[in-house]
Amino acid sequence: MYLRKLQRFLAAMAAVAMLAACSDDDDNARLTLEGTTLFVEGWGVTATMHFTSADLRSISLNSVPKGWTIEADLPTGTLTATSPAEADREQSDRSGTVSVIGYTMSGKSIIHKLQVGVxxxxxxxxxxxxxxxxxxxxxxxxxxxxxxxxxxxxxxxxxxxxxxxxxxxxxxxxxxxxxxxxxxxxxxxxxxxxxxxxxxxxxxxxxxxxxxxxxxxxxxDYGEQTYAGGRTFLTLNLGAARNANATPGEVLGSFGCFYQWGRKEPFVGPAAYDAADGADAKMYDANGETLYLTHEASSPETGTAEYAAAHPTTYILGTEASGYDWLHTPAAEPLWSGERKTANDPCPKGWRMPSERDFEALRIVDAAAGKESQYGWYLTDGTATAYYPGAGFRTYLTGVVQNMYNPVSGVEVPRPWTGDYWTAGTQGRLSSAFVFWFDAADPARSGTTPSEWRRRADGMQIRCVRE
Structure with a gap:
């Protein structure tokens, strides 16, 4: 009897010791991948990645994309991924995310996500x-x-x-x-x-x-059109996802970025296509954390080109002292030009800011047929026709996006909409914008203004022209 009790006691102690050893192993267990992506340059191509580990009993892969062959070798610390064959590409996943799972001595798991792709x-x-x-x-x-x-x-x-x-x-x-x-x-x-x-x-x-x-x-969506005067424009706004207005989502996607006159750094647009509450679209940092625009009043310290360039998420508000320009002291050289591309020009290679003359021939295709839901106009110069969204503008006083129209009657309402597009034209502290508006009371009275002088601390859309 005593011997059996002693045997049971020793077995229990051995089990406890084993559990303690496993616990110690779990404390030291690790699995570290060389990166978060494993890419291959072609179909039927193999690539490898190294990983390091400690105190793992096994490693496995889960959720392997369709058509891929992925293997993990624990002794050599090597991950191998082979993309689907060219003949199988239509039935396979071009990219996807696989779970790399390492199991500790006690059966616990360490999981890493790895993206693979051609x-x-x-x-x-x-x-x-x-x-x-x-x-x-x-x-x-x-x-x-x-x-x-x-x-x-x-x-x-x-x-x-x-x-x-x-x-x-x-x-x-x-x-x-x-x-x-x-x-x-x-x-x-x-x-x-x-x-x-x-x-x-x-x-x-x-x-x-x-x-x-x-x-x-x-x-x-990214294309170009040549207008009657010989000037070639992009077919969509700078920063836009598309150029369409069949749905609210398409309207919002057509807006593009907003710019203060003379700054090359873009600002996001509104969160909603009608800019109903003035909220901004979402921004995130490298870690996926939400970012927000900040606002600073123009001053001798903040109202400089150097400060603006160093603070690309700061919207610089106009003040009476600055003439409602974001620059407190005017720049010695034009920051934007309609004749040549400047160092601050926000357009892609081969494109530049339009001059105040480039929009002169544009007219609304059919103002009387306009409706609030299209949030913009189809404009033509008799040769080319393009959709121009009415995204409103960021006001120089608050930096908030507002979308209102101001027809001849002087009536201002939060909605429907107005289109405001910067040109490179300047006049003292003001700069020229191509503007159009929707008149809700009588769409036929809607109109365009090829050159309207505006405050440079406003934030507007841009439609680039070919150099």
Whole structure:
């Protein structure tokens, strides 16, 4: 009897010791992947990634995308991914996310998400500018962040960061090797995920040196039209996802970014197509945390081109002392020009700000047939016809998006809408805008003004013209 009790006691102690040992092993267990993505450049192609681990008894993969072969070898610390064969691409997933699961000695799990995908590579150096248009999905893009805009001026860039983006993980895998920056743009249904982002170059002290606007839009929407006067315009607003107005979502997507006159840094538009409450569209940082625009009144300290460039998420409000310009003291040289491309021009390579003359011939196709729900007009010069959304503007006093019309009667209402497009024209402290409005009481009285002098601290839309 005593012997059996002793045997049971020793077995229990052994079990406790084993559990304690497993617990110690769990405390030291780890699984670390070399990265969060494993890309291949083609169909039927294999790529590998290394990982490190400790005190794991096994490793497995879950939710493997259709058509992919993915294996993990624990002894060698190697992940191997083979993309679907070319013949199977129509029945397979081009990209997807797999769960890499390591099991501890006690059976607990450590899980990492790994994206795999068939990607292309695209070099942006030949079209590097303050704004770079990205129309290719599933692509790793490269550019030179040691150069400012299109000037070729060298920068002491030590780091490249995401300043803001309009969706979480819109820009992925941003890396800088001291010479070249690369980043990945995903796709949906074989089209680019639309949106906007701002990248910043920083020196070793953390000072922001310059920024680049990344504009993701569908290749089907990104086009050009030549008007009767010979001027060629983009077919959509700078920063727009599309150029359509069949649904509220399409209307909102057609708005694009907003700009204070003379600044190259874009601002997001309203959260709703009718700008009902003045709320801004969402912005996120590199970690997916929500960002918000800040507002500063123009002063000798804040109302400078240097301060604006260093604070790209700050909307600088006009004051009486600044003449309701965001600049407190006028710039010595024009920040924008309708004759040549300036260092602050926000348009992509090969495009520039329009002059105040470029919109002169545009007229509403049929004002009497206008309706509130289309939130814009089809405008024509007799040769080309294009949809121009009425997105309203950010007011120079508060920086809030408002969408109102002000016809001859002087009546102002929060809705329907007005279209406000910057040109490069200047007159003292004012700059020229192409403006149109919808008259709810009598659509036939709606109209256009090719050149209206506005406060430069306003934020408006831009439709770029070919250089």
């Amino acid at each position: 990607v292309s590579k695209e070099d942006l150096v030949s079209r590097q500018a303050n704004c770079m248009v990205l129309t290719s999905p599933y692509t790793v893009y490269a550019f030179d962040p040691t150069l400012r805009g299109e000037s070729g001026e060298k920068l002491a860039t030590a780091e490249v960061r995401i300043v803001w983006q309009t969706a979480k993980e819109l820009v992925r895998e941003l890396r800088f090797d001291g010479t070249t920056a690369t980043f990945y743009i995903d796709g949906e249904k074989d089209d680019v995920v639309p949106g906007n982002a701002l990248l910043g170059a920083y020196d070793r002290s953390g000072k922001l040196l310059t920024t680049w606007h990344l504009w993701m839009t569908s290749a089907a």
